[in-house]
Amino acid sequence: MHNPKIFIRGAGSQAKVILEILEVLKQECAGIFDDNPDIKEVLGYPVLGRWDPSMISEDARMILAVGSNMIRKKMAETMGCEWISAVHPSANISTRCTIDPGTVIMAGVSINTCATIGSHAIINTNASVDHDCRVGDFVHISPNAALAGHVTVGEGTHIGIGSSIKQGVKIGKWSVIGAGTVVIRDVPDNVVVVGNPGRILKNNV
């Protein structure tokens, strides 16, 4: 079967991790787009310059390698591309979960039965998303964060490294859960929560 060419937008650290996922999947990256003209290559892969849709064929697939959830959303909404997910083969993913296009699942992740993951999310190294969780579009779940069963995470929210989310908790959109936070109650939209137990540090992120 013909494999479509894969391109990445964003030439920072996230691109390096995605390139290595593609390498283990034996899906070569054909090039990277980035606005910074000084970056010529990433891990030996060519940086082609600013995003230019005329440089890719219709059947090409794109992945966004951008850490900011909001910038990923803006890019995804304006680029008009076909997206592809990158899932590290060491991730332990139930056959009963769904992962939408553009999402990156890194090494050692566990996603348990009947969980759903939206598009352009990042499920980072060794994070765990348990049964029946609902993870929205443009969410980032940082390394070693753990979502117990039936947790909901709204669009664009960042779950910090090593945080723990109690079962059934609903976290709103565009919020930030700080590193190491233990979330035991629902969290509204657009707040920063830190500590154990997690409490609101700031409103209006």
Ligand SMILES: CC(=O)SCCNC(=O)CCNC(=O)[C@H](O)C(C)(C)COP(=O)(O)OP(=O)(O)OC[C@H]1O[C@@H](n2cnc3c(N)ncnc32)[C@H](O)[C@@H]1OP(=O)(O)O
């Ligand atoms: C592969 C990767 O690298 S993935 C990236 C993973 N990175 C993360 O998970 C980082 C998540 N971000 C954080 O935890 C940040 O500290 C945030 C977003 C919670 C807060 O950042 P800022 O808004 O810059 O807050 P700031 O650093 O000014 O701290 C404000 C107060 O909150 C406290 N605080 C900040 N973060 C935390 C935290 N995670 N837990 C407890 N308290 C915290 C600070 O000690 C400070 O308290 P003080 O006023 O009594 O001194």
